[in-house]
Amino acid sequence: MATAQFAPSPTQPRLLPSQQLSNTTRARSLRLLSRPPRPARVRCSVAPEQVEAPVANPQQEKAPKNRASECYGVFCLTYDLEAEEKTRSWKKLINIVVSGAAGMISNHLLFKLASGEVFGQDQPLALKLLGSERSIQALEGVAMELEDSLYPLLREVSIGIDPYEVFQDAEWALLIGAKPRGPGMERAGLLDINGQIYAEQGKALNAVASRNVKVIVVGNPCNTNALICLKNAPNIPPKNFHALTRLDENRAKCQLALKAGVFYDKVSNVTIWGNHSTTQVPDFLNAKINGLPVKDVIKDTKWLEHEFTEKVQKRGGALIQKWGRSSAASTSVSIVDAIRSLVTPTPEGDWFSSGVYTNGNPYGIAEDIVFSMPCRSKGDGDYELVKDVIFDDFLWERIKKTEAELLAEKRCVAHLTGEGIAFCDLPEDTMLPGEM
């Protein structure tokens, strides 16, 4: 049993943004934020202001909205969308933040976002890319590739390393950046390192993002990172935070289709319950194939209970063994699916899985954790939990196991959620789907 204790870290004074981005739909520009100034390109017109940034300090929301940015090349040109015939009917520009933007998943995702495949062909967007000192060069490379792709809907690209700058006015935050678990690293260590990143990003969202920002946490361990993030953003509804379990749902659909000998569009109502880890529960009791209960179509209960369940739980690791790297393209597809499920009405009778806050859930799952559950949306960015699901002993027993894991993870990050001193009593060294 791994045990460790972490004390709450004191709130550090920090710099608030001196340069905040222009939110105009008129400029198509690439902006450099929070970088050491480089003579040829970066110019700061406003000196940084030093202020404290405690959790949920309402003063932060009143931070001065001084803006300074630097564009270069073709991005320095500005033009008026409303003056152009073909763009006049477009929607208002939306601000989308992507962290870990120089990473593998983002390298697929950003181009899907910019192409219009996610939000539609009349939705112009601003992409705000968060990196770090490590990745700032790579981030410029990403931005250059976005430039060279000439996407008509992509009206702004900005890059930076300070979440308080990059998250300004964010309406969607796709939080992908996280440290991978290295050899010999305890799960408790991973929870702490990545938890600190997500605590900081939660505070930044709380301070500067849109009050209705929708947050999708991808970086692992994503459920507990999402919990930490939402706890550090008390002015944003907890319901707006998601941990990505859509990849697991997609993996489960694929395995059921394969076994039943049908194309995967015939598989519906698949829930992933719980944690995005090897304790996750792919639910074959409520799932359907061609509108029929899976158990009526696949009679091999032993396969469903063992092979199917394990295949889905460990699919990420199986892929790493083949590829030598973790799922990036399919993860980006699943992020697209997750967003589209929130911005388009859920097909009648179906649902989708997402890791969401458990308070008020109708199933009797422990409150105050982020747990993957079945959701339906009207297409307005919000969702409701599905009520008409059934449980049997097999399903409930496994749900309790993944719930216990998430409760243990939560105790392990108490120093990051404002709940005191952490105590890591993780029951066993459970794994991410990508670990074997």
Ligand SMILES: NC(=O)C1=CN([C@@H]2O[C@H](COP(=O)(O)OP(=O)(O)OC[C@H]3O[C@@H](n4cnc5c(N)ncnc54)[C@H](OP(=O)(O)O)[C@@H]3O)[C@@H](O)[C@H]2O)C=CC1
């Ligand atoms: N929920 C899900 O279904 C899935 C989740 N994942 C998770 O998504 C995350 C990203 O995966 P992927 O894009 O392939 O990974 P990459 O390693 O390619 O990129 C991740 C980014 O995270 C940032 N990062 C790396 N180390 C650190 C660190 N020590 N501190 C802060 N940030 C760091 C880096 O960006 P920078 O230097 O700019 O900070 C890096 O570009 C991982 O946590 C992975 O486990 C992956 C697949 C599925």
Ligand SMILES: O=C([O-])CC(=O)C(=O)O
């Ligand atoms: O474990 C990882 O990093 C990759 C992962 O989440 C997955 O493949 O589902």
